[in-house]
Amino acid sequence: MNDIKLAVLGGEGVGKSALIVRFLTRRFIGEYASASGKQHVLAVCVALQACEGKSTLNDQIHWADGFVVVYDISDRSSFIKAKAVVHLIRELNLGVAKRDADTLVFLVGNKQDLCHVREVRREEGQRLAAESQCQFYELSAAEHYQEVVLMFSKMVHNASLGGKSKERRRRPSGSKSMAKLINNVFGKRRKSV
Numbered sequence: 469m470n471d472i473k474l475a476v477l478g479g480e481g482v483g484k485s486a487l488i489v490r491f492l493t494r495r496f497i498g499e500y501a502s503a504s505g506k507q508h509v510l511a512v513c514v515a516l517q518a519c520e521g522k523s524t525l526n527d528q529i530h531w532a533d534g535f536v537v538v539y540d541i542s543d544r545s546s547f548i549k550a551k552a553v554v555h556l557i558r559e560l561n562l563g564v565a566k567r568d569a570d571t572l573v574f575l576v577g578n579k580q581d582l583c584h585v586r587e588v589r590r591e592e593g594q595r596l597a598a599e600s601q602c603q604f605y606e607l608s609a610a611e612h613y614q615e616v617v618l619m620f621s622k623m624v625h626n627a628s629l630g631g632k633s634k635e636r637r638r639r640p641s642g643s644k645s646m647a648k649l650i651n652n653v654f655g656k657r658r659k660s661v
């Protein structure tokens with residue numbers, strides 16, 4: 469079995485859990501279910517209260533094979549947070565595959581169904597993604613099942629080609645202890661599926 473570990477990052481209430489639940493269960497709000505198939509995907513969802521320090525972030529999320537940074541298009545403050553996180557990931561050189569720099573960090577503008585109260589223009593998301601060498605998605609966990617699945621499937625695929633999983637599997641620290649560490653650092657509830 470090939471384990472893929474994804475860190476889903478973003479401000480509070482941007483829809484991190486909703487996206488993960490959509491991907492794993494097809495439901496918008498529903499029960500959590502285990503992923504089946506050859507690959508086991510662990511998605512650790514972290515709500516960022518304040519911008520964490522460089523070394524702290526590096527110490528705590530370097531284990532991830534891929535990063536999904538989420539903001540809510542109807543909440544500008546969540547975009548500012550996402551921007552800070554993306555910059556930090558880039559500064560720390562996390563999520564850089566040898567093949568392509570942009571394969572392992574995705575910037576996701578969620579809640580597209582709320583575009584009538586939009587605070588972040590699509591172009592702003594696109595620009596940030598282009599500047600930071602991320603892939604950009606704007607979608608809705610509430611309404612766009614296919615797009616959510618496509619986005620995560622692409623990330624899982626990219627991460628499985630990243631080659632970091634193999635190296636990491638030899639490390640003594642497992643995902644459970646890492647998740648615990650994240651909880652300590654961010655001091656926030658964590659959901660893992």
Ligand SMILES: Nc1nc2c(ncn2[C@@H]2O[C@H](COP(=O)(O)OP(=O)(O)OP(=O)(O)O)[C@@H](O)[C@H]2O)c(=O)[nH]1
Binds near residue numbers: 478578582
């Ligand atoms: N309209 C709309 N609401 C959404 C969407 N995704 C999530 N929500 C709602 O946004 C709220 C927060 O969603 P969560 O998935 O709990 O967000 P989170 O980022 O995991 O939140 P924290 O655990 O607090 O960090 C819930 O009320 C969801 O129903 C979406 O695509 N559209």
